[in-house]
Structure formats: structure tokens, C-alpha cells
Amino acid sequence: MATSPQTPLFIVSTGRSGSTMLSDLLSLHPDVLSLSELFNALHPLGFQKDPVDGPAFWSVLSQPRPRHTAWLRLLERGLVIDEFRYPVAAALRFRDTGIPPLLAMTLPTLTQDPDALHEALGVFVQSLPEDRVHQQYLRVFQWLCTRLGRRIWCERSGASLGLVQPLSHFFAGAKFIHVFRDGREFAVSAHRFPLMRMGMISAMFKRRFGSAPYLTPTYEAPEDLPPTWRGLVPESFDIDVFQNFALPLEPIGTAWSEMIAVGLGMLEKLPAGKVLHVRYESILDAPHAQLQRIVRFMDPGLDDPQWLAQAAARVRKNPPNWVNLPIDERRRLESACAPGMALLRGLP
Template sequence: MATSTQTPLFIVSTGRSGSTMLSNLLSLHPDILSLSELFNALHPLGFQQGSFDGPRFWTKLSEPRPRHTAWLRLMERGLVIDEFRYPMPAALRFRETGIPPLLAMTLPLLSEDPDGLHDELRVFVQSLPAGHVPQHYLQVFEWLCVRLGRRFWCERSGASLGLVQALSHFFPDAKFIHVFRDGREFAVSAHRFALTRMGMISAMFKRRFGSAPYLTPAYEAPEDLPPAWRGLLPESFDVQVFQNFALPIEPIGTAWSEMVAIGLGMLEKLPAERILHVRYESMLDAPHVELQRIVRFMDPGLDDPAWLAQAAGHVWKNPAKWVSLPGDERMRLEAACAPGMTLLRPFS
């Protein structure tokens, strides 16, 4: 297999900011392999120092993550987790053993036979000689490009703005597309998002009881658990209780502002020519202009009028929802998002 000379390209965001839409549009391009949620799937073993041979690296790629097994238990009870892409009926065979992370989140978007692709990838990775983790990742990305008939790869993981430091350390010449959105709209979207709600409820449990559900397949219920919280537990999970459980929205805005501050601080340390800031609302308003700007930043050779027309046709308006919040709640959210909005203003 020829050695790739492509500059690594990562799409980063706070999540709930249009990066999934962009990844889906790029996947329509005949030359682009858009890898979705790969580093999220591999967390927390995605970025490790040292040299690994092929079999050991494959263990890092394929070892089931406890949170995916926990997700499966909740999904059996009706919770929808969009990031879990493996077909649910087939996924139930992994209830006890755990599902390999790339099968759970990444490979189902690349092939109608993700199990077969996973097996092929295993054979390739296990054949690799000892090398450092970044080198192995590049070999895996290039192998996937060749296997799937593409010539340029990019990777996108949700809420990956916090990964910029690790990505730029592992891939020193990498380029970044930073997708951002009005923080108030982010908060409204995230407030309904299953994984955000799981995180907030877990934090609430941890503060009160010292341990959190949703991170492991089994969770022991506290003896003094309020009855209204019982439907939040994995073993007695109730989707309606989970979705209707009252959670404040302004802490989401505060967390967004903090992530924006940290992420922009890391991006500012990199050469400006290696960063492209893309506003989600601009993609909705002028998809032809923004998508062409994006692919030309990735590689001028990717400019493709037929793809551009097709991709732009898949973009639709998304009216603002934060303006419909009750007055007091809206004011608190605006105040929470103000620091991040100020930092993003030069790129808007």
C-alpha cells in the first residue's frame, strides 16, 4: 500500500453545532472518506504514548468500552442515541461481552457490512510492525481510503474542540475545520440531547451519592434515592422520565462558553493557515459558498461542481429556537453564553 502524503484533517466543534451535517455532506463526495466519531468511539484509549505492534494496537481499537454496553441497556428500553450506529437488533448479541467501539460508532456509516469491514481491518492492523500510535492511525486511515475507493480522509468527532491539543500533538502538521454555532442554539439542542442529559444526570448523582450511572453496565441504586429518580436508573430506566426530568439550561451555556474559550486558545497556538472557522448559520444561509470554501481548504483538488450542487441541496433552514424560551430562562442563558459569543465574534 502506498504511503499517504495527505495532511491530516480534523473537523472539531463543541458538538450540536452542525459538524455531523458537514460530515454527512462530505461523505457524498466521491473522493472523501469522512470518518465520524472515531476518536469519540475510542475514548479513553484513543491517545496513548509509546510504541505498539499491530496486535497490541488492535486491542486498543477493539476493546469494548463499558459506556457503550451501558448505552445498549438503555437503548433496549427505548432511548435513542444517534451516535450509536450499529443496527440495534444485531447489537443485542453484545449485551454481555460489549461491542467493539468502531463497530458501535464509526464503521456502520462506511459499509453495509460493518462486521466484514471490521474483520478486514483487524487482519490489516494485526499485520503492522511496531510503531507509534499516530503512525498506526495514519496507516489505518489510508487503508480505509484504499479499501473504500477514496483518496482523502477527514475525521470528525462530536465535542472534539477539547481534543485539539491531543490531535495537534499527535499530528503536528494537521489542519482543522472548526465548526461553531450560536451558543444559545447549542444549549437548546444539547438540552434535549440524550448524551448531554446523561452527563448532567450523572453529575447530579455523583454530587449527591458519590457515584454515577450510565458509565458502566451495572449501577447499584443508592438506598436514599428519591422515588422520582428511579426511572433514571439503568435497571429501571424509563424513557419518558429521562426525557422529561427537569434540568436547567444555563449550565449548558456556561459549559459551552468554557469549551469555546479553551478550544480557541488551543487553536490560536497553531499557524492561522491551518485553521478554517466555519459558522453553522452561514452554511445554512449560503451552502454553496461555504461548502466550496471548506473543500478548497481541505484540498483544492477536491473542488467538484456536481458534488457541490448535490450537497448544497441537502442543506435546509433551521429556525432559531432559543428565542422561544421563557423570558427569565432566556436572559440567564444569554448571560451564560455571552463570553463564548464574544470570543467567536471575529469569525462570524
């Protein structure tokens, strides 16, 4: 029942900024347990109960989230959600009951048998005595490290810049690796990304009809739903309609600037030496140097030339796409991203 003895480590970003790539590269390290999307998977119940005993904490970790059940219906119709790591064909057995969140997003990246790992984790967690919720998480992370033969854990969730406040509150002394990229390129990437498209479309539904799809297993389409929107709702979902539905880039750039302002404000409150800012473009330009910088920040003992060579060789440059936008659209996007870009300009 020992808690994790290490300094808590979190990778945070606005999403679409290279944090998934970094998490995948760290997973190649023989000493690193790279936990992907754990707190995203558990949202919004992750810190709801404090203190919490073992059975109640297992409920937090295993209770299906309605949005994941909604995703299953879209996956069945051909939508690809990279963050949903459990095999889709096998996941369809959870249509009615809902899939446990850690099975949907986190455990499949750690093992070829996530069901067995989930079952064993449940036995361990339910045996825990009552304690503060962050201590329970630390016990889970240590258990996973021991079970999988790793020494240090690091958690990454997409679009997690907004989680800095609760994570720094519950995990005192935690270190944060903040991965960021050019906001204009973020907007173009987010515009195509299924989960962010779902979020933006849901917001449009909420403003116009008062309710949003994709958040619950069932959704009753409004009677006045325009025919061109019917392919967006789960009951009549059409992947082509979803992928081609027009979403403007300018509001995405504005939202990115706001996320950067809030996130940097929270990170600036943390003690010196607890935050490492990493530009995604710098990883692409100099992967060896940047990956070494990252692991040395995490723990100097992680410096491993063999891993470094293997991980750096997997990094591939991506040419920018925002420069190919029509000039008027490009100018509007640049204006929307300018406040966030100005804040990032002074970072190392």
C-alpha cells in the same frame, strides 16, 4: 503498510453545532472518506499506548468500552442515540461481551457490511510492526481509503474541541475545521440531546451520590435515590422519565462558554492557514459558498460542482428555538453564553 500521504484533517466543535451534518455531506463526495466519531468511540484509550505494535493497537481499536455496553441496555428500552450507528437489533448480541467501539459508531457509516470491514481491518492492523501511535492511525486511514476507493480522509467526533491539543500534538501539521454556532441555540439543542443529557444527569448523580450511571454496564442505585430519579438508572430506566427530567439551561450555556474559551485558545496556537472557522448558521444561509470554502481548505482538488450541488441541496434551515424561551430563562441563558459569544464574534 504505507501511512496516509495527505495532511491530516479534523472537524472539531463543541457538539450540537452542525459537525455531524457536515460529516454526512462530505461522505457524499466521491473522493472523501468521512470518518465519524472515531476518536470519540476510542476514548479514553485512543492515545494511551505509544509506541504500539499491531496486536496491541488492535486491542485499542477493538476493546469494548463500558459506556457502549451501558448504552445497549438503554437502547433496548427505547432510547435513541443517533451516534450509535450499528443496528440495535443486531447489537443486542453484544449484551454480555460488549460491542467493539468502531462497530458501534464509525464503520456502519462507511459500509453496509461493517462486520466484514471490521474483520478485514483487524487482520491488517494485527500485522503492523511497532511504531508511533499516530503512524498506526495514518496506516489505518490509508487502508480504509484504499479499501473504500476514496482519496482523502477527514475525521469528525462530536464535542471534539477539547481534542485539539492531543490531535495537534500527535498529527503534526494537521488542519482543523472548527464548526461553531450560537451558544444559546447550542444550549437548547444540548438540553434535548440524549448523550449530553446523560452527561449532565451523570454529573448530578456524581455530586449527590458519589457515582454516575451510564458509564459502566452495571450500576448499583444508591439506597437513598429519590423515587423520581429511579427511572434514570439503567436497571429501571424509563425513557419518559429521562426525557422529561428537568435540566436547567444556564449551566449548559456556562459550560459552552468555557469550552469555547479553551478550544479557541488551543486553535490560536496553531500555525496560520491550519484552521478554518465555519459558522453553522452561515452553512444554512449559504450552503453552496460555505461547502466550497470548506473543501477548498481541505484540498483544492476536492472542488466538485456535481457534489457541491447535491450537498448544498440537502441543507435545510432551522429556525432558532432559544428566542421562544420564557423571558427570564432567556436572559439567564444569554448572560451565561455572553463570554463565548464575545470570543466568537471576531471570527471570520
